[in-house]
Amino acid sequence: xxxxxxxxxxxxxxxxxxxxxxxxxxxxxxxxxxxxxxxxxxxxxxxxxxxxxxxxxxxxxxxxxxxxxxxxxxxxxxxxxxxxxxxxxxxxxxxxxxxxxxxxxxxxxxxxxxxxxxxxxxxxxxxxxxxxxxxxxxxxxxxxxxxxxxxxxxxxxxxxxxxxxxxxxxxxxxxxxxxxxxxxxxxxxxxxxxxxxxxxxxxxxxxxxxxxxxxxxxxxxxxxxxxxxxxxxxxxxxxxxxxxxxxxxxxxxxxxxxxxxxxxxxxxxxxxxxxxxxxxxxxxxxxxxxxxxxxxxxxxxxxxxxxxxx
Amino acid sequence: xxxxxxxxxxxxxxxxxxxxxxxxxxxxxxxxxxxxxxxxxxxxxxxxxxxxxxxxxxxxxxxxxxxxxxxxxxxxxxxxxxxxxxxxxxxxxxxxxxxxxxxxxxxxxxxxxxxxxxxxxxxxxxxxxxxxxxxxxxxxxxxxxxxxxxxxxxxxxxxxxxxxxxxxxxxxxxxxxxxxxxxxxxxxxxxxxxxxxxxxxxxxxxxxxxxxxxxxxxxxxxxxxxxxxxxxxxxxxxxxxxxxxxxxxxxxxxxxxxxxxxxxxxxxxxxxxxxxxxxxxxxxxxxxxxxxxxxxxxxxxxxxxxxxxxxxxxxx
Numbered sequence: 001x002x003x004x005x006x007x008x009x010x011x012x013x014x015x016x017x018x019x020x021x022x023x024x025x026x027x028x029x030x031x032x033x034x035x036x037x038x039x040x041x042x043x044x045x046x047x048x049x050x051x052x053x054x055x056x057x058x059x060x061x062x063x064x065x066x067x068x069x070x071x072x073x074x075x076x077x078x079x080x081x082x083x084x085x086x087x088x089x090x091x092x093x094x095x096x097x098x099x100x101x102x103x104x105x106x107x108x109x110x111x112x113x114x115x116x117x118x119x120x121x122x123x124x125x126x127x128x129x130x131x132x133x134x135x136x137x138x139x140x141x142x143x144x145x146x147x148x149x150x151x152x153x154x155x156x157x158x159x160x161x162x163x164x165x166x167x168x169x170x171x172x173x174x175x176x177x178x179x180x181x182x183x184x185x186x187x188x189x190x191x192x193x194x195x196x197x198x199x200x201x202x203x204x205x206x207x208x209x210x211x212x213x214x215x216x217x218x219x220x221x222x223x224x225x226x227x228x229x230x231x232x233x234x235x236x237x238x239x240x241x242x243x244x245x246x247x248x249x250x251x252x253x254x255x256x257x258x259x260x261x262x263x264x265x266x267x268x269x270x271x272x273x274x275x276x277x278x279x280x281x282x283x284x285x286x287x288x289x290x291x292x293x294x295x296x297x298x299x300x301x302x303x304x305x306x307x308x309x310x
Numbered sequence: 311x312x313x314x315x316x317x318x319x320x321x322x323x324x325x326x327x328x329x330x331x332x333x334x335x336x337x338x339x340x341x342x343x344x345x346x347x348x349x350x351x352x353x354x355x356x357x358x359x360x361x362x363x364x365x366x367x368x369x370x371x372x373x374x375x376x377x378x379x380x381x382x383x384x385x386x387x388x389x390x391x392x393x394x395x396x397x398x399x400x401x402x403x404x405x406x407x408x409x410x411x412x413x414x415x416x417x418x419x420x421x422x423x424x425x426x427x428x429x430x431x432x433x434x435x436x437x438x439x440x441x442x443x444x445x446x447x448x449x450x451x452x453x454x455x456x457x458x459x460x461x462x463x464x465x466x467x468x469x470x471x472x473x474x475x476x477x478x479x480x481x482x483x484x485x486x487x488x489x490x491x492x493x494x495x496x497x498x499x500x501x502x503x504x505x506x507x508x509x510x511x512x513x514x515x516x517x518x519x520x521x522x523x524x525x526x527x528x529x530x531x532x533x534x535x536x537x538x539x540x541x542x543x544x545x546x547x548x549x550x551x552x553x554x555x556x557x558x559x560x561x562x563x564x565x566x567x568x569x570x571x572x573x574x575x576x577x578x579x580x581x582x583x584x585x586x587x588x589x590x591x592x593x594x595x596x597x598x599x600x601x602x603x604x605x606x607x608x609x610x611x612x613x614x615x616x617x618x619x620x621x622x623x624x625x626x
Contacts, residue, residue: 031518031520034520035518035519035520038520038523039423039427041419042419042420042422042423042427043423043427044419045415045416045419045420045423046419046420046423046424046436048416049416049417049420049440049490049491049494050436050439050440050443052487053443053446053487053490055458056446056450056451056454056458056487059454059457059458060450060453060454063457107349108349108352109349110349111345111346111348111349111350112346112349112350112352112353114346115343115346115347115349115350116350119343119346119347120350129354130350130351130353130354133353133354133357134353135611135615136357136608136611136612136615137353137356137357138611139541139544139607139608139610139611139614140360140548140604140607140608140611141547141548141549141550141575141603141604141607142548142550143548143550143575143578143579143600143603144360144364144548144600144603144604144607145360146578146582147360147363147364147367147578147596147597147600148356148359148360148363150363150582150596151363151366151367151597152359152362152363155588173356176352176353176356177353180353204336204339205339206338206339206342206343227445230445231445233447234445234446234447234448234449234450235447236447236448236449236550236551237448237550237551237554237575237579240550240579240582240583241578241579241582241596263447263449263551266449266450266453267449267452267551267554267555270449270452270453270456270457270555271555278457281453282453282457285449285450285453288447288449288450289446289447289450292445292446292447293442293445293446295445296441296442296445297438297442300438300441300442301438304438
């Protein structure tokens with residue numbers, strides 16, 4: 001360190017350092033400018049990315065401001081009085097859909113993840129096929145799941161009709177890969193020493209998984225489930241094909257009768273020209289964004305907070 | 311569990327040999343394993359269901375319309391029995407073009423900043439924020455495009471002719487906003503997978519940070535970066551709600567960004583919402599368009615998976 005060098009030697013060292021620094025930084029001026037401008041451009045791009053999505057949130061709040069009251073949640077849709085109409089029916093529909101999705105994806109998603117991480121022998125072709133299949137399924141457009149729902153779930157062989165149950169199954173299939181991929185990562189992060197210790201104490205493989213591996217991986221698994229549910233809440237496209245698009249003014253039931261869902265209702269409102277209806281759509285967006293962003297933030301917080309370092 | 315029986319040859323002769331084999335067959339364990347296998351197999355069942363539903367629906371459609379007419383026809387008008395899919399495909403590609411024009415530069419530059427320049431604190435705040443924003447429902451982005459971006463575009467470019475409230479350019483830009491977090495996050499992963507020794511080697515040779523980033527880190531991460539872009543394209547092709555709300559429902563064969571078009575996904579969405587009778591040719595056309603959409607995204611996703619695997623293999 002320079003300050004440890006006394007007197008004249010200090011000056012000499014400082015001089016030598018200045019010369020060296022000058023030599024090393026004797027790049028062209030263009031280079032210097034580029035080195036200064038480049039990070040600024042990068043930062044501007046990042047700011048633009050975050051800001052444009054921030055503007056979306058602010059815009060929906062401003063548009064919806066006059067409608068943010070309890071009517072929005074407690075009232076059903078109304079053609080005659082759009083200024084007091086609300087999302088009661090759509091919210092209930094979404095609630096049913098989501099409960100159905102959770103019931104389906106938690107056992108199926110976590111089960112598949114456990115099988116692939118703990119049991120599957122990767123030298124077997126069918127295990128590799130399942131893995132590849134899940135990767136590809138994650139990239140299939142959501143509306144294609146709607147086609148599947150229309151062809152096989154609403155109609156035969158499942159023949160559930162255009163009900164909330166059919167919508168639930170369709171959404172569950174759509175978000176299943178999200179849960180599986182997240183749960184697999186969480187399970188993989190549990191070190192094998194924990195499994196080996198448990199097996200060495202005489203626990204069976206399933207006891208080891210149920211009492212050691214899963215508790216250790218629970219935060220990551222939960223993150224995956226929450227992210228999947230939040231995606232299902234905001235997804236409208238597949239529901240258009242399994243019947244959520246019709247006008248509904250009565251509270252839905254799970255296995256019979258017409259139903260609606262929040263994002264589909266918002267879409268339907270957006271196609272109408274009346275200003276009050278458009279305001280209502282914006283208010284619906286605020287409600288939906290509130291749910292979705294809160295869930296995503298919880299999931300990401302959970303993941304970052306409880307990510308165990310072994 | 312089949313652990314081999316240990317023969318205790320060294321133990322005293324009078325002690326009975328104990329086997330480490332389970333004393334009874336653990337049926338519960340077997341049942342659990344079978345149940346978990348079924349869970350994993352559900353995803354295969356879903357894929358099979360998708361392929362079969364698309365295949366049979368499309369076969370029914372191609373009984374009435376020849377494949378050649380479908381793929382090369384330039385007019386899409388189901389009510390009049392014209393099923394040339396090109397306007398829908400061009401509409402989709404048009405959206406993808408504008409989306410990439412927005413998402414590739416902004417997404418990549420953001421990723422480079424996050425991976426190479428951002429301080430730890432900035433990164434810790436911005437990365438999760440982007441992840442949260444990636445979860446914004448697409449129907450919200452659609453309405454934002456229709457009621458905010460579209461009037462804004464008209465104010466910014468008043469010299470253009472804006473024939474309708476729907477505009478493929480605005481819809482494409484909105485889809486671009488939607489895929490920025492995706493592109494940025496995958497590119498960021500790829501950039502961070504480049505080992506530090508490569509960067510330090512370049513610094514030791516006297517390269518500036520700019521040169522290290524542009525000539526060492528980015529080339530080393532290029533397959534991952536391209537994978538991110540390909541996944542972004544696939545997402546843009548499959549995006550439904552934004553284009554349904556903001557790009558309109560008129561299957562025009564056009565490349566004018568101010569025009570209204572119909573994409574493949576929007577056609578499926580609109581047709582399914584309307585009253586269409588089961589078994590009609592309009593109903594079956596959903597499956598033909600869906601099959602084409604499925605094939606396009608499948609090819610892109612498979613490409614991206616390969617590219618990602620490549621950059622993982624090189625540096626792990």
